[in-house]
Amino acid sequence: MLDIPRIKAISLDLDDTLWPIWPTIERAEKVLHDWLVENAPMTAAMFSSPSALREIRAYMSDNRPDLKHDLSALRRESIRLALYRAGENPLMAEKAFEVFFAERQRVELFEDVRPALAFLAGRFPLVSVSNGNADLERVGLAPFFRAAITAREFGVGKPDPRIFHAAAGALDLLPQDMLHVGDDATLDALGALNAGMQAAWVNRSDAMWPHEVEPQLSVGDLTQLCDLLR
Template sequence: MLDVTRIKAISLDLDDTLWPIWPTIERAERVLHDWMVHNTPMAATLFSSPSALREIRDYMSTNRPDLRYDLSAVRRESIRLALYRAGENPLLAEEAFEVFFAERQRVTLFDDALPALEHLAQRFPLVSISNGNADVGRVGLARFFRASISAREFGVGKPDPRIFLAAAGAIDVQPEDVLHIGDDATLDVLGALNAGMQAGWVNRADHLWPHELQPQVTLAHLGELADLFR
């Protein structure tokens, strides 16, 4: 059971907790492809091949383990490799990535996200914890968060307890005083529980809980989280 009397801060996942990620990524990839059609047409042809893209991703995973927690670098270097293989100028990778990245920040929040953030930010310091490459400033949500911790900058991602401990330290509270909220049963919930936090699972699609260890609270949407503190 959730002990609301212990909560002094809330940490939040971003992708698929505050907004759906795959519509965002798919739109950003379409914008990138359109840019390539006009600027690097040979690479655009390569990017139209699912098998070629899969091979590039496999290559990056095998040969650049140092980029494991930096999705931006993985994306940028994958573009660079595609440009090189297509006979295009690999120096255009930076510009191409920025086209993708700018569109990736244009998220559409779940209907319950903004009202919940507005309410919770008045009650608690909030900190974001993400394995992804969303930028809360560019997304337009920086005013709600006291701090933001990303796997790319920290060098370790969820579910490693260290990134949760870093989030607690960033807002000057103990881990046991933090409630972490996220959609991923393993990365968010188990990671937070193993770091000594309380954890809430955002289960928008009514999935079955897959682990023996249980979250303190399960939420169908973030409005239910806000209601806990009214």
């Protein structure tokens, strides 16, 4: 059971908790491909091959382990490698990535999100905790949050307890003062529990909980969470 009096602040995951991520990524990749067709057609042809893309991503993962928590850098350097292999100007990688990244920030929020954030932010300090590369300013949700913790900037991603502890520290609180809210059973809910936080699993797809230790709360959307905290 959720211990509501203990909650002094809330940390929130972003991708697939506040918006569906794969439609966003697919749209951003389409915009990137269209840009490459106009500006780097040989690279665009390479990006049209799923096997070539898999090979480039595997190469980057194997050869740049320093970038494993920085999805932006991985994407940018993968584009740079593709440009180089296609015999086109690798310096175009910066512009190509920005085309992708700008579209990646054009998320479509779940219907419950904006009213829920308004409610929660009016009662608790909020901090985002994300392994992804969404930018709260560009997404338009920064006014709801006191802080944003990303794996890219922190150097460690969920479910490592340290990133959850960093979220608590950003608000000058202890982990036990926090409720973490997220969609991923392992990265978010179990990760938060192991970090000493309470956890609310946002289960929009009615999935089965996969672990032995259960979170304090499971909800179908953020409206249900807000109803419990009123």
